[in-house]
Amino acid sequence: MKRKMSPLSKLYVAFIMLFLYAPIVVMIIFSFNASASTSVMTGFSTRWYESLLHDEATIKSLYNTLILAVSSSLCATVMGTAAAVGINAMRNKWAKRATMSVTNIPMMNPEIVTGISMMLLFVFVAKMLGVVDALGFWTMLIAHITFNLPYVILSVLPKLRQLDPHLPEAAMDLGCTPLQAFFKVTLPSISTGIISGLMMSFTLSLDDFVISYFTQGPSFETLPIRIFSMTKKRVTPDMYALSTLIFVAILLLLILLNVSQVRGEKRMRNKLNKEAKAE
Amino acid sequence: MKQKSLSQKLIASPYLLWAAIFIIVPLVFVVYYSLVDANGAFTLEYVSQIGKYKDIMLNSIWLGFVATVISLILAYPLAFIMARSNLNVQRTMMMLVMLPMWMNLLIRTYSLMILLQDTGIINSALSILHLPNVHMINTQGAVVLGMIYNYIPYMILPLYSIMSKIDNGLIEAAEDLGANKLTVLRKVILPLSMPGIASGFTMVFVPSVSTFYISKKLGGNAFALIGDVIEMQFKSSNNYNLGAALSLVLMFLILICMAVMNRFTGDDDDGGVLI
Numbered sequence: 383m384k385r386k387m388s389p390l391s392k393l394y395v396a397f398i399m400l401f402l403y404a405p406i407v408v409m410i411i412f413s414f415n416a417s418a419s420t421s422v423m424t425g426f427s428t429r430w431y432e433s434l435l436h437d438e439a440t441i442k443s444l445y446n447t448l449i450l451a452v453s454s455s456l457c458a459t460v461m462g463t464a465a466a467v468g469i470n471a472m473r474n475k476w477a478k479r480a481t482m483s484v485t486n487i488p489m490m491n492p493e494i495v496t497g498i499s500m501m502l503l504f505v506f507v508a509k510m511l512g513v514v515d516a517l518g519f520w521t522m523l524i525a526h527i528t529f530n531l532p533y534v535i536l537s538v539l540p541k542l543r544q545l546d547p548h549l550p551e552a553a554m555d556l557g558c559t560p561l562q563a564f565f566k567v568t569l570p571s572i573s574t575g576i577i578s579g580l581m582m583s584f585t586l587s588l589d590d591f592v593i594s595y596f597t598q599g600p601s602f603e604t605l606p607i608r609i610f611s612m613t614k615k616r617v618t619p620d621m622y623a624l625s626t627l628i629f630v631a632i633l634l635l636l637i638l639l640n641v642s643q644v645r646g647e648k649r650m651r652n653k654l655n656k657e658a659k660a661e
Numbered sequence: 662m663k664q665k666s667l668s669q670k671l672i673a674s675p676y677l678l679w680a681a682i683f684i685i686v687p688l689v690f691v692v693y694y695s696l697v698d699a700n701g702a703f704t705l706e707y708v709s710q711i712g713k714y715k716d717i718m719l720n721s722i723w724l725g726f727v728a729t730v731i732s733l734i735l736a737y738p739l740a741f742i743m744a745r746s747n748l749n750v751q752r753t754m755m756m757l758v759m760l761p762m763w764m765n766l767l768i769r770t771y772s773l774m775i776l777l778q779d780t781g782i783i784n785s786a787l788s789i790l791h792l793p794n795v796h797m798i799n800t801q802g803a804v805v806l807g808m809i810y811n812y813i814p815y816m817i818l819p820l821y822s823i824m825s826k827i828d829n830g831l832i833e834a835a836e837d838l839g840a841n842k843l844t845v846l847r848k849v850i851l852p853l854s855m856p857g858i859a860s861g862f863t864m865v866f867v868p869s870v871s872t873f874y875i876s877k878k879l880g881g882n883a884f885a886l887i888g889d890v891i892e893m894q895f896k897s898s899n900n901y902n903l904g905a906a907l908s909l910v911l912m913f914l915i916l917i918c919m920a921v922m923n924r925f926t927g928d929d930d931d932g933g934v935l936i
Contacts, residue, residue: 387750391742395754398739401810402761405772408782412775421780461676468673481673484680487688490863492871492915494888495908498895499687502694502905528683531676560668589765591874596895609767613878617771625768632763636756644752 406629413622420619430623440624443608447588450519450604454526455583461527462534463576467568469535470542485532493529497596500525504597517599525597526590530583537582541575542568691912694905707906714890714907721887722914724801725870728808732816732865733858735809740820740857741850744827755821762814770878773810777803777879799881807875808865815864823857824850862922867915887911 387395416425434440472478488496500521508516545568553563569576591606598607612621698704743754761769776782777797784794797803827850835845873888880886885893887907894904 387742387746394738395742398735399757402757402813405769405776405810406761406764408776409768409772420775421778421782421785461679464672465676468669468671468676471669472673481677481680484684487684490867490919492867492888492911494871494873494891495691495912496687498891498904498908499691500683501895502690502901503683503687505901506690524683528679531679535676585763589763591765591767606765606767609765610874613767613771621768621771625764625772628768629760629764633760636760636763640752640756 409622410626410629413619413626415619418618420617420622430619431627434620434623434627437620439603440605440608443603443605446519446602447605450522450526451584451587454523454530454587455580457523458527458530458534458583459576459580462531462579463538463572465531466535466538466542466572467564470539485535488529489532489536493592494596496529497525497593500528500593501596515599515601517597518601521597521599522594522602522604525593526587529590529593530586533582533586534576534579537579538572538575541572545571691905691909694902695909698902707902710903711906711910714887717885717890718887718910718914720884721870722918724805724886725808725866728805728812728869729816729862729866731805732809732813733861736813736816736820736861740817740824743817743821744824745829751825755818758814758817758821766811767874769811770807770875773807774798774878777806798879799883801880801884803879804876804886807879808869808872811875812865812868815868816861819860819864820854820857823854827853859922863919866918866922870915870918871911 412420412423413430414426414428415423416427416429469478469481472481501517504516504521508514549571550560550563550567553567554560558566589606591610594604594607595610598604603611609621609624695707696703696705698706743751746754774781778784779794779796779798781798783797787794831849831853832845835849840848870886871888872886873892876884876886876889888911891904891907891911894900894907
């Protein structure tokens with residue numbers, strides 16, 4: 383449909399991709415280095431992958447990261463979806479605008495400011511209650527839910543706006559209770575927004591370093607925090623091995639998502655074709 | 662009807678409460694901590710200390726600005742090429758752009774550091790070719806490169822998403838009316854892609870100015886950015902009050918920069934493009 387890429391365009395795309403991927407490729411190569419050097423390749427070995435398997439602290443931190451990402455994204459999705467429904471129903475223009483401005487704060491503010499502002503709150507409350515070592519899983523969970531919420535709200539709200547308000551009303555006229563109308567009519571039509579909000583919060587939470595760094599305590603270490611403390615010292619290739627594994631996992635996930643998307647579109651097209659023929 | 666609107670109002674209340682406690686109150690605490698001393702008595706001491714960090718702040722904003730502008734210049738043609746290629750190529754390229762974004766910032770920065778070191782890959786390759794080595798690590802250039810490398814996907818994606826929505830017919834119409842390629846770019850594509858530029862600009866500028874890991878790893882101890890100074894107050898000097906005062910200033914500076922930026926690109930009420 384559209385024109386083919388010119389050689390100059392191809393060259394430009396190749397240049398940007400080289401820029402984006404050169405460091406990653408180098409890292410993958412050195413994760414198989416036989417020696418502990420990160421600049422001279424001395425031979426091929428998988429010893430860094432083996433040592434990673436026996437690194438209990440890293441495995442524990444991976445586990446922690448997943449728990450935090452799953453729980454924070456689920457909480458944020460439930461609360462955020464409810465919030466979006468409420469915000470969408472708000473009649474008072476001023477209240478709506480104020481709510482949206484507050485929602486935008488965690489997205490606009492530098493992460494470091496969000497992180498330290500929450501840390502100050504936690505430290506202050508802990509001092510008042512006389513709790514020592516308050517920073518840990520719960521403070522990180524609160525922080526992660528907080529920075530995930532705007533992304534959920536902003537991906538659900540447009541779907542709600544697209545929804546015809548007469549549809550839930552029609553359902554209620556036909557005898558649904560408001561709750562039934564919500565679950566049978568509203569929820570299915572905003573589900574794509576909810577899912578993309580959930581996915582976004584999950585990946586953001588998985589990847590977050592800055593806000594976690596300020597709200598984290600020694601009792602609960604996530605993978606990015608672990609990587610941070612590993613890169614403080616001189617790094618051995620086991621860090622590269624870990625990063626390579628993460629890279630491969632993300633690559634597979636993205637390919638899987640893409641394939642299922644393409645398949646879904648194909649199925650949709652076939653269905654449309656069949657319907658067109660039937661008519 | 663009345664009952665329905667009441668329940669719909671109530672459904673947002675957990676979030677409103679949450680936002681009040683965990684978004685608004687923490688910001689109040691930043692203000693509070695910057696105005697009291699360690700014993701909780703009111704003081705302007707920390708606010709007055711900010712003047713000492715003026716150069717660091719200006720330098721942070723300058724480096725962040727340079728990184729953002731270079732990202733924009735690099736990303737713009739790529740986004741344009743992406744938006745005008747066929748659908749499968751678009752999808753693949755989109756994946757290739759997003760993939761590094763999902764890798765951890767720490768890992769990306771660290772892998773860039775390996776490349777730039779004095780004994781790193783680039784310098785080893787230069788030695789093999791009998792070319793003089795280049796000192797790259799621990800310079801301002803390395804920090805800017807690190808910012809671009811880490812955040813350029815956040816520039817590419819909003820630009821691409823806005824450009825893929827530009828109607829091809831508009832470009833053809835302009836060409837039919839006698840506009841050359843440059844005029845088409847200047848009069849059609851550029852104005853239509855302004856919202857994308859604005860959101861890309863924000864998404865690269867804010868994290869670049871406030872970074873501390875990138876400058877620590879690629880800039881060494883040679884110079885610090887404002888993020889480094891703030892991080893130090895909280896994690897090593899334990900001077901929360903000064904840290905809070907500095908964060909307050911950082912927040913305001915970024916707000917001012919964004920307001921100036923919005924002046925140039927016009928308002929977008931939707932809050933930019935969500936990727």
